[in-house]
Amino acid sequence: MSPNSKEVEILSIGTELLLGNIINTNSQWISEQLSILGLNHFRQSTVGDNCDRIIKVIQEISKRSNLLITTGGLGPTPDDLTNEAIAKSFNVSLYERPYLWEEIKQKLSNSNLKDDSSSLRKQCFFPKNAQIINNPRGTAPGMIWEPIKGFTILTFPGVPSEMKTMWEETAFKFIKTKFSNSYSFFSNTLKFAGIGESSVAEKINDLLNLQNPTVAPYANLGEVKLRITAKAKNDLEAEKIIKPVKEKLKKEFSKFIFGENEDTLPSVLIKELAKRKETIVFAESCTGGLLSSSITSISGSSQVFKGSIVSYSNELKNSLLNISDEKLTKYGAVSTQVCEDMAINAKKKLGADWAIAISGIAGPYGGSKDKPVGLVYISISGPNNHITNIKKIFNSTRNRIEIQTLSVNVSLNSLRLILLSDSK
Amino acid sequence: MSPNSKEVEILSIGTELLLGNIINTNSQWISEQLSILGLNHFRQSTVGDNCDRIIKVIQEISKRSNLLITTGGLGPTPDDLTNEAIAKSFNVSLYERPYLWEEIKQKLSNSNLKDDSSSLRKQCFFPKNAQIINNPRGTAPGMIWEPIKGFTILTFPGVPSEMKTMWEETAFKFIKTKFSNSYSFFSNTLKFAGIGESSVAEKINDLLNLQNPTVAPYANLGEVKLRITAKAKNDLEAEKIIKPVKEKLKKEFSKFIFGENEDTLPSVLIKELAKRKETIVFAESCTGGLLSSSITSISGSSQVFKGSIVSYSNELKNSLLNISDEKLTKYGAVSTQVCEDMAINAKKKLGADWAIAISGIAGPYGGSKDKPVGLVYISISGPNNHITNIKKIFNSTRNRIEIQTLSVNVSLNSLRLILLSDSK
Numbered sequence: 043m044s045p046n047s048k049e050v051e052i053l054s055i056g057t058e059l060l061l062g063n064i065i066n067t068n069s070q071w072i073s074e075q076l077s078i079l080g081l082n083h084f085r086q087s088t089v090g091d092n093c094d095r096i097i098k099v100i101q102e103i104s105k106r107s108n109l110l111i112t113t114g115g116l117g118p119t120p121d122d123l124t125n126e127a128i129a130k131s132f133n134v135s136l137y138e139r140p141y142l143w144e145e146i147k148q149k150l151s152n153s154n155l156k157d158d159s160s161s162l163r164k165q166c167f168f169p170k171n172a173q174i175i176n177n178p179r180g181t182a183p184g185m186i187w188e189p190i191k192g193f194t195i196l197t198f199p200g201v202p203s204e205m206k207t208m209w210e211e212t213a214f215k216f217i218k219t220k221f222s223n224s225y226s227f228f229s230n231t232l233k234f235a236g237i238g239e240s241s242v243a244e245k246i247n248d249l250l251n252l253q254n255p256t257v258a259p260y261a262n263l264g265e266v267k268l269r270i271t272a273k274a275k276n277d278l279e280a281e282k283i284i285k286p287v288k289e290k291l292k293k294e295f296s297k298f299i300f301g302e303n304e305d306t307l308p309s310v311l312i313k314e315l316a317k318r319k320e321t322i323v324f325a326e327s328c329t330g331g332l333l334s335s336s337i338t339s340i341s342g343s344s345q346v347f348k349g350s351i352v353s354y355s356n357e358l359k360n361s362l363l364n365i366s367d368e369k370l371t372k373y374g375a376v377s378t379q380v381c382e383d384m385a386i387n388a389k390k391k392l393g394a395d396w397a398i399a400i401s402g403i404a405g406p407y408g409g410s411k412d413k414p415v416g417l418v419y420i421s422i423s424g425p426n427n428h429i430t431n432i433k434k435i436f437n438s439t440r441n442r443i444e445i446q447t448l449s450v451n452v453s454l455n456s457l458r459l460i461l462l463s464d465s466k
Numbered sequence: 467m468s469p470n471s472k473e474v475e476i477l478s479i480g481t482e483l484l485l486g487n488i489i490n491t492n493s494q495w496i497s498e499q500l501s502i503l504g505l506n507h508f509r510q511s512t513v514g515d516n517c518d519r520i521i522k523v524i525q526e527i528s529k530r531s532n533l534l535i536t537t538g539g540l541g542p543t544p545d546d547l548t549n550e551a552i553a554k555s556f557n558v559s560l561y562e563r564p565y566l567w568e569e570i571k572q573k574l575s576n577s578n579l580k581d582d583s584s585s586l587r588k589q590c591f592f593p594k595n596a597q598i599i600n601n602p603r604g605t606a607p608g609m610i611w612e613p614i615k616g617f618t619i620l621t622f623p624g625v626p627s628e629m630k631t632m633w634e635e636t637a638f639k640f641i642k643t644k645f646s647n648s649y650s651f652f653s654n655t656l657k658f659a660g661i662g663e664s665s666v667a668e669k670i671n672d673l674l675n676l677q678n679p680t681v682a683p684y685a686n687l688g689e690v691k692l693r694i695t696a697k698a699k700n701d702l703e704a705e706k707i708i709k710p711v712k713e714k715l716k717k718e719f720s721k722f723i724f725g726e727n728e729d730t731l732p733s734v735l736i737k738e739l740a741k742r743k744e745t746i747v748f749a750e751s752c753t754g755g756l757l758s759s760s761i762t763s764i765s766g767s768s769q770v771f772k773g774s775i776v777s778y779s780n781e782l783k784n785s786l787l788n789i790s791d792e793k794l795t796k797y798g799a800v801s802t803q804v805c806e807d808m809a810i811n812a813k814k815k816l817g818a819d820w821a822i823a824i825s826g827i828a829g830p831y832g833g834s835k836d837k838p839v840g841l842v843y844i845s846i847s848g849p850n851n852h853i854t855n856i857k858k859i860f861n862s863t864r865n866r867i868e869i870q871t872l873s874v875n876v877s878l879n880s881l882r883l884i885l886l887s888d889s890k
Contacts, residue, residue, distance in 0.1 A: 060507050062498030063684060066490055069512070074486030083484050084519055086512035088493070095508060240585050243543040250544055259543060260482055261625075269487070324776075330762020331755035334776045338754020341830055341866055349782040351775060352748075352758045358773040358816060362786075392782060406765055437573075439603045442765055444627070 048108040048221050050081045053099060055114035055124055056200055057090035068113045068198075068205055075209065079218055080226035080273065081109075091115060096127035104131070104193045109221055114200035116182040118161040124197055125185075129169050132189035136167035142174065146181050175212045180204040186216060194220070225273050228280035232291055233305055234266040235455040237298045242266050245294060255283050257291075263444060264451035297462055300455065307454040308337045314461050315346040320395035320425065322457075324350035325363055325388035327375060328402040328418060333450045348394050353384070363387045376401050376413050378421070378431050385421035385429065397423045398453050402434075404445045416440055418449045422457055424464070432456055472532040472645050474500055474507045477523060479538035479548055480624055481514035492537045492622075492629055499633060503642055504651040504697065505533075515539060520551035528555070528617045533645055538624035540606040542585040548621055549609075553593055556613035560591035566598065570605045599636045604628040610640060618644070651695050652704035656715055657729055658690040659879040661722045666690050669718060679707050681715075687868060688875035724882055731878040732761045738885050739770040744819035744849065746881075748774035749787055749812035751799060752826040752842065757874045772818050777808070787811045800825050800837050802845070802855050809845035809853065821847045822877050826858075828869045840864055842873045846881055848888070856880055 052072055058064050069086050076083040087103070089095045096115070103110050115124030129136050143166045150162070165182045168174065175184035177199065184197040196213055198205040234242060239261035243250065246268075249257040255272040270287050274280035292299060301310045315322060324333050334350040337343045351362050356375055359365040364387050365380055373379040381401040389397035402418030409415035416436035423429050434452055436445050476496055482488050493510050500507040511527070513519045520539075527534050539548030553560050567590045574586075589606045592598065599608035601623065608621040620637055622629040642650075658666060663685035667674065670692075673681040679696040694711050698704035716723060725734045739746055748757050758774040761767050777783040780794050788811050789804055797803040805825040813821035826842030833839035840860035847853050858876055860869050 059494075060497055060510070061501045062494050062496070063682065065494045070483075070486045070489045072486070073484055077485045084514060084516070085523070086484070088510035090508060092508070099509070240542045244585050247544070258481065258545065260487065263627075271485075326755075326758075329759075330767070330771075331750075331758025331774060331776065332762075334750075334755025334778075335753075335759045335870075338756070338776075338778060339867055339870070343754070344778060347754075348779040349776045349786070350755060350778075351786075352755065352762075352773045354758075354762060354768060354774075355772040362773070362775075362816070392786070404762075441627075443763055446759075446763070 048082065048223075049106070050076055050083045050109040050111065050221070051103050051107045052076075052083070052086045053103065053110060053112045054086070054088040054200075055091065055096060055112055056088075057092075057121070059088050059114075060090045068200065068202055071202070071206065072111055072113070072209070075214065077227050077229075079214075079222045081217070081221060091121035091123055093123045093127045093130065096123060097131045100128060100131040100195075104190060108192055108194065109217070110193070110195045111198070112195065113198045113205055116165065116184065116197060116199045118164055118182075122164070122182075125167060128187070128189070128195060128197070132169075134169050134189070137170055138163075138166050139168060139174070140166075142166040142183060149181055175208050177204055177208055178211065179207045184208055184213075186213075225275050227271055227273055228277065228284070229269055229271045230284050230288060231267050231269045231303050232288070232295075232299050233301045234268070234295065234298050235264070235300045235307060235451065235458070237266060237295070239266045242268065242295070242298075246291065249287060249290070252287070255287055257287060264448050297459060300458055306340070307451060307458065308340050308343070311454055311458060311461075312337065312340055312343050312346055314458070315396070316342075318395075318461075321346055321348050321393075322396040322398070323348050323388050323392035323394040325384040325397065325399040326350055326352045327354060327359070327384070327400060328404045329400045329446045329449050330354055330404075332446050333398065333400060333453060336450050336454070348392055351388060351392070359384065363391070374413065376403055376417060376419060378419055378433065381419035381421045382423075382429055382431055385423040386427075389423045395425045396457065398457060399423075400449055400453055402445070402449060404442045404449075406442060414438065416445055418445065418452075420449065420453050420456060422453070422460060424460065430456065430460060472506065473530070474505045474533040474535065474645070475527050475531045476500075476507070476510045477527065477534060477536045478510070478512040478624075479515065479520060479536060480512075481516075481545070483512050483538075484514045492624065492626055495626070495630065496535055496537070496633070499638065500535075501695075502651050502653060503638075503646050504649060505641070505645060515545040515547055517547045517551045517554065520547060521555045524552060524555040524619075528614060532616055532618065533641070534617070534619045535622070536619065537622045537629055540589065540608065540621060540623045542588055542606075546588070549591060552611070552613070552619060552621070556593075558593050558613070561594055562587075562590050563592060563598070564590070566590040566607060573605055599632050601628055601632055602635065603631045608632055608637075610637075649697055649699050651697055652701065652708070653693055653695045654708050654712060655727050656692045656694070656712070656719075656723050657725045657727075658692070658719065658722050659688070659724045659731060659875065659882070661690060661719070663690045666692065666719070666722075670715070673711060673714070676711070679711055681711060688872050721883060721886055724879065730764070731875060731882065732764050732767070735878055735882060735885075736761065736764055736767055736770055738882070739820070740766075742885075745770050745772050745817075746820040746822070747772050747812050747816035747818040749808040749821065749823040750774060750776045751778060751783070751808070751824060752828045753824045753870050753873050754778055754828075756870050757822065757824060757877060760874050760878070772816055775812060775816070783808065787815070798837065800827055800841060800843060802843055802857065805843035805845045806847075806853055806855055809847040810851075813847045819849045820881065822881060823847075824873055824877055826869070826873060828866045828873075830866060838862065840869055842869065842876075844873065844877050844880060846877070846884060848884065854880065854884060 172185040172187035182199045188194045260267045272280040272283035353359040384399035385397045399421045405415030418434045420432040596609040596611035606623045612618045684691045696704040696707035783789040808823035809821045823845045829839030842858045844856040
């Protein structure tokens with residue numbers, strides 16, 4: 043095989059994964075690392091703590107790949123079978139490394155662990171010519187072993203913190219030297235709001251077939267992302283590859299793109315308001331604090347966010363936000379009229395440059411024919427006392443949490459667009 | 467194969483999984499469902515959006531298993547290849563189902579999506595004798611298809627909410643009828659607050675080795691669960707197996723157990739306050755709306771929750787909650803004195819039976835030697851004007867979101883314990 047076609051697989055070992063007791067975060071973390079190293083990673087497998095099944099999978103993988111990363115099954119209990127299964131897969135025996143046993147006893151005496159140490163002795167057995175991966179955060183070492191020419195196995199414990207430290211201190215360098223090509227992958231993610239995944243994908247059909255860089259769309263509730271990935275020798279070369287595609291996308295989608303990489307709608311708004319030295323407050327009804335929480339989840343929000351009134355009951359809409367009983371009776375709490383007053387009065391009472399008010403029906407109860415579940419009013423009041431009123435009817439299949447989340451997203455994105463058109 | 471040895475596998479399809487862009491939560495959720503159904507689930511695989519590789523894995527699985535659950539690759543974009551790959555795996559063609567196309571157009575016209583619908587047409591193509599799994603929360607349907615005798619495939623979109631609804635509404639019953647053995651697994655989950663996972667596990671070491679029922683601990687941020695699982699022919703038999711263990715646990719942990727199964731701290735509190743016909747309001751500083759949001763995420767919260775003041779700035783602590791400037795200067799916003807006043811004044815001003823106030827330092831900035839990041843004050847004011855003040859210092863390794871989440875949990879659990887000791 044040419045060095046360019048070296049293939050890597052991940053094998054997660056643990057019955058708790060098959061029972062759904064835990065989420066496989068290790069695979070995601072290692073996958074990300076393999077991306078950074080620019081390796082060809084085409085397949086992942088998960089099996090339980092069963093020696094025969096582990097052997098079967100390892101033998102399959104040894105026939106089609108060059109590097110196997112395993113996690114789990116290195117501990118002291120009877121269902122920790124990884125080393126045994128790997129040795130059996132290639133008909134070799136395990137031998138004790140006495141110095142590892144000394145190390146483990148040393149680690150135990152340094153810690154407060156009251157473990158009966160004899161069971162840990164199992165962790166010192168490895169194939170004869172395996173190289174040990176030190177485990178600075180635990181007692182179970184891993185190994186680097188090439189059982190047959192062109193196929194190498196690296197083993198890690200299932201405990202994420204141990205696995206990551208061993209990867210960073212030993213494995214990363216080994217893999218980079220032995221398996222990484224001279225190029226790596228570099229990514230740049232553009233983030234969209236106010237447009238659906240399929241609309242984005244349709245407009246850039248040509249770009250989705252590019253080879254270098256590749257362009258791939260991802261979607262979450264109310265958020266679409268395009269990831270541009272370049273295969274390059276270094277940052278500079280990657281930037282050159284990514285730049286023209288990024289420029290094209292920015293031109294095509296202009297204001298639908300709210301940010302890049304780690305940006306979120308709240309983080310982008312906080313940055314923009316801070317730049318303008320302007321402050322913001324909220325009056326929330328159906329979102330019940332979620333809008334405030336989305337802003338205050340970001341460190342630095344206190345620069346621009348002063349506070350909110352969550353007026354969930356009509357009584358508090360009246361007493362805290364001065365919405366008259368007449369208006370509440372005539373139009374109902376879920377109406378442009380009330381929502382607009384909530385924004386205007388919140389801005390005045392809480393003393394800020396901007397105010398967003400949200401009133402709607404998050405469901406699943408409380409809807410009517412005229413005002414169905416999913417109907418949401420949003421009002422934004424700005425420094426010049428100009429008011430923007432938005433009416434949304436979210437799809438009736440949306441649940442309560444989704445309607446609340448989408449309402450927050452639409453509010454934040456609407457403010458972003460207002461700030462854009464009113465840029466200072 | 468005997469009906470008892472029917473084997474199920476999960477195949478996750480999506481390059482974003484191999485790149486480490488997203489965590490595979492779908493596999494965990496489906497694994498849990500398969501456990502509940504008592505099915506033999508021995509292996510999981512993940513492949514990217516590559517037709518040849520998907521075909522290869524599906525053909526392998528079809529030779530060793532009876533049921534394959536796939537997630538991902540059902541969408542409208544060119545890299546959504548699941549249906550095509552499945553058909554090619556068994557040398558059949560895909561045919562359009564015109565009624566599905568009508569349904570999709572209907573769904574689009576009901577929503578505000580301005581998506582150009584033509585790309586969605588792809589989602590209407592299925593093998594001739596496949597049964598459709600309706601997707602009430604999205605546009606991409608799944609299918610149930612038996613391409614060869616003894617091997618059935620069920621397909622689901624990668625979007626978790628769509629996948630789960632389709633599973634619950636269609637797939638669960640199909641699998642239970644066709645693939646489940648004469649016995650099933652029945653679970654009952656006890657939920658704990660105010661106690662750590664290791665403390666729970668230590669006290670019940672004997673129970674962790676039981677065979678039927680089994681007892682397994684799980685932990686999330688600020689929440690510990692014990693799942694008691696019985697293997698039984700029916701509900702009644704399962705209840706008999708579970709009951710003695712459950713009773714023992716309830717006796718051992720008494721008030722540390724806040725609920726069962728779907729219960730959450732907010733849902734349990736809403737139920738209890740509704741029973742007592744009492745109302746609640748909040749004054750939030752460092753949690754910035756998260757406490758309010760945790761309550762209003764639950765349908766029915768309007769029965770007891772009236773609203774909140776999120777007084778993020780000191781200015782609003784003064785103007786909305788009447789905290790005197792002297793107090794803010796003398797003790798600082800993060801102090802028992804200010805937090806207590808926030809609770810008392812919120813209760814008075816917003817007019818409720820109960821008020822919770824939270825003030826703290828969520829970080830990562832703003833900490834000092836005297837008041838480190840992680841320091842949080844909580845005050846609870848009740849109907850008899852009795853005040854409970856709590857001071858917490860969360861571990862310095864906790865990030866902002868964790869400190870906010872743990873503060874909300876401690877607040878809710880403290881109120882729960884007060885209500886318990888003051889039961890009506």
